[in-house]
Amino acid sequence: MSSIPAEQHNQVFKTTPILISFLIAGFIGLFSETALNMALGDLIQVFSITPSDVQWLTTGYLLTLGILVPVSGLLMQWFTTRQLFIASLIFSIVGTLIAALAPTFGILLASRVVQAIGTALLLPLMFNTILLIFPIHKRGATMGLMGLVIMFAPAIGPTISGIVIENLSWHWIFWICLPFLFFALFFGIAYMQNVSTITKPKIDIFSIIFSTIGFGGIVYGFSSAGENGWGSTIVISTIVIGIIALVLFTLRQLKMEQPMINLSVFKYPMFTLGLLSVFITFMVILSSMILLPLYLQTGLALTAVTAGLVLLPGGILNGFMSPITGRIFDKYGPRGLVTPGFIIMIIMLWLLSNVTTETSIIMVVIMHTFLMIGVSLVMMPAQTNGLNQLPRHLYPDGTAIMNTLQQVSGAIGTAIAITIMSASQSTYLETVSNATDRAALTAGVQDAFIFGLILAIIGFIMSLFIRSARA
Incomplete structure (x- = not known):
């Protein structure tokens, strides 16, 4: 158990049950998100739809997150922790x-x-609650546990769903999740405590509208770029409208006495550096998660289940590395983790940009595993260090911005990677005589990983300026 300092009302929180409630709910939510990816081929046949139609199962999910997560900072100041936790579980169960x-x-x-x-x-509620109930010297280890769930759940999702689809129907991906969601709900009802201060700030309708159009437009524009092409009127117009709306949203927040999202968080340099590090790392993760399955299944001609198993060791190790990096962070700070993490990512992305149709499966497992180790050294330490520099009243705003930009970075990273891959694939087919689809896709994947390599180099340069932050 852990008690909170006097300025946090001298309330004693049952930190372990609260953490367990969030970890179970978060695990199932993130598991079901990636588990469905392995069923997309079946769903195209079952519902007689096109690949661009089925992609909406992912795009729609990202779009909803991009619209709602920015509002979460406001919701956390209007509703109690218990109310929001129970509401989130009810939505998850019904869905x-x-x-x-x-x-x-x-x-x-x-x-x-x-x-x-x-x-x-x-x-956002999970991150905000952790910041409030754990003292600063224990946050690294706790964020590490959350990292285990956040990384481990998406990693095993495709593997388990591949096994489920081989033996049962795609419906069972969701049936398997329900008992765990009900358990998290009842466990949370029994143990979840109210930890935040309810201030009920004024709700500004224009801020919500600008935020919705801004983040929604950007996520939708980038998500649909792979399907419609970058020259598409829909893609260009939604991204431009999204950017204009975000500029209007920013100007409005700066003028308001009680903004929907307090942008003064960007006055804290370690928060900004942590945010950018997470943004870049998430782009690398999401682009890799879409490129590697395509390469494994087309370039190396593996089955869906085998491809899932190839990616499993890296995902599992990444999850288990998170608590270790969290404890190292608590003792030594972020510098000795984030910089080496980006160096490992740079080396692995360079190796991945040189894969061929003859690359061994073992080599792919090793490259992916070390890439995930690099990710685990960056992700939670950078995020925790950034949030640590914020004063308590800015936690809801910091967590809302951090989680929103993760969704945006995921959409942008995926769209750019697929675009580069498709363009290189087409060029290869046009310029190389007797080109095969396997070789063309592999050439596209190589160029797309160079994009990830450039991102990691930028991240490495930024990491040189990171210092340990204490609010």
Whole structure:
């Protein structure tokens, strides 16, 4: 158990049960997000839809997160921790139940939106609560446990769903999740405590509208770029409208006495550096998670289950590295973790940019595993150090911004990686005689990993300026 300093009302929190509630709920939410990726091929056949249609199951999820997560900072100041936690679990349960029973693609898509509402409420609430109930010298280890869940759940999702799909129908991906969600709900009802201060700031409708159009437009524009092409009117117009709306949103926040998101968080340099480090790392993770399965299944001609198993060791090790890096962070700070992490990412992304159709599976396992080790050295230490520099009243704003930009970076990273891959693939087919689809896709994947390599180099340069932060 851990007690909170006097300025936090001398309240004693049952930190372990609160943490368990969040970890179970977060694990299932993130597991179901990636588990569905392995079922997309089946869903195309079952519902007689196109690949661009089925992609909306992911795009719709990201879009909902991009719209709702920015509002979470405001919600945390209007509703208690218990109310938001219970609401997030109810949305997740209802969405999962609808998905398990979905008779049509339209209903399945609607269920994904409902699930995303639950996740959009849960993730910022989880980070904000951890900052409030754990003293600064224990946050690294706690964030490490959260990192284990956040990284481990998406890693095992494709593998487990591949096994489920081979033996049962895709509906069972959701049926498996339901008992765990109910357990998290009842456990949370029993043990979750109210930890935040309710201030009920004025709700500014224009801020919500600008935020929704801004983040929603950017996420939608980048997410649909792979399907429609960068020259598409829809892609260009939604991104431009999104940027204009975000500029208007920013100007409005700077003028308001009680802004929806307090942008003064950017006055804290370690928060800004931590945010940018997480932004870059998330782009690398999401782009790799879409490039490697394509390469393994097309370039190396592996089955979906085998491809999932190849990526499993890296995901598992990444998850288990998070608590270790958290404890190192508590003792020594971020500098000795983040810089080496980016160096490892640079080396692995350079090696991945040289894969061929003859690359051995063992070599892919090693490269992916070390890439994930690099990610684990950067992700939670950079995030925790950035949030540590903020004063207590800015925690909701800091967590809302951090989680929002993760969703935006995921959409941007995925879209750019797929675009580079597709363009290089087309060029290869046009310029190389007797080119095969396997060789063309591999050439595209090589160039897309160079994009990740450039991101990691930028991250490395930024990491040289990171210092240990204490609020």
